[in-house]
Amino acid sequence: MRGTERRARLLAALELGEIDVDDLARRFGVSASTVRRDLQHLSDTKAVRRTYGGAILAGSPLETTLDQRLAIDGPEKQAIARAALALIEDGETLILDAGSTVTAFGRLLLDRRLRIITNNLALLPYLARAPGIDLIVLGGGLRATSMSTVGPLAVDALRRLTADRMVTSADGVVAGRGLCEASLDQVALKSAMMAQAGDMIVLATAGKLGRAEQMAWAPLPRRWTLVTDARASQAARHALTGAGARIVVAEV
Incomplete structure (x- = not known):
């Protein structure tokens, strides 16, 4: 390690x-x-x-940087990204949020034909050179720990757009409460993304399930998809299924 x-x-x-x-x-x-x-x-x-x-x-609780998060559970995050790829169809419009697992997912889209709306600045060097990607970048204030944009400008721009699906992650995913994050700016943008997308996919390693250390929460819609890894306990899966999740388990 x-x-x-x-x-x-x-x-x-x-x-x-x-x-x-x-x-x-x-x-x-x-x-x-x-x-x-x-x-x-x-x-x-x-x-x-x-x-x-x-x-x-x-x-x-200290929020780790994007580079630190990319170093944790690398094989599991790659497996989750690959499993999520199978849920996407060419021609769709996607909203991609920030986060290390979403970044791993976004890097797999380079040969796909998609319109992508994103605040994930770490993905721009990859998506900008993909010939089949129509890229829309949300402006706003820089959040350096996640290399993303947040704030009123990002939310206002997003309200003028719609998408087939959003792909997001979180510091924690808790049944009955939603997605846990470190700041209100993050959850305000996530909630706007949910409102503008027809479907929601959450990418989260098993260690994120049930975690509630951070202070800000974005409630989940009635129906959504969770892609996680095989370490997720049956109890966690059962609780999240009861909270509206369709669960896809990615094998490393």
Whole structure:
């Protein structure tokens, strides 16, 4: 496991509370000294506060960057992206949201014939050179952690457009509550995307199901599709099916 991925997983573990160095070392299959170096690196960047034998988050749950999220669960995200590709037909208009799994999905569209509306700036270098893609970019304020645009300008532009489907992800997916995100700007734009699209596809690894650490929520429509990986528990699948989800399980 690379250092970037390991440190991102450390932050995710610490969101659940204080964790012992030896426990973390066993979890990640590395030495305790490696974990201490990672924690010191995170402490130097003010992400965590060291304690005797471990660490805790320095403040509210820390949002990882797009590069950090791309490093986590890479095979699962690629499998989810491939499974979602089978749900898309040429000639459709898609709204693509930000996020690492949506970015993995968007990179698979280069030989498709589609109109794409997106706030996902990380995808622009790929989609701009695809001959079959008619690309519409939503303006707005820059959200550097996800390399995306958000805010009133993005929402206002989106209200002038419609799409066959939207493809999105989230920090958490919770039955009965919806999609969990770090900011109100994010959920305002997601809700606008839902309103302008005929169908909704959520791409989420198993670890996102049931997560509710962030403070902002976008309620889900009555019917939607979830593409997740095979690690998703039967209990989580059952709860989300009851919340209107059609579930597609991607095999790595």
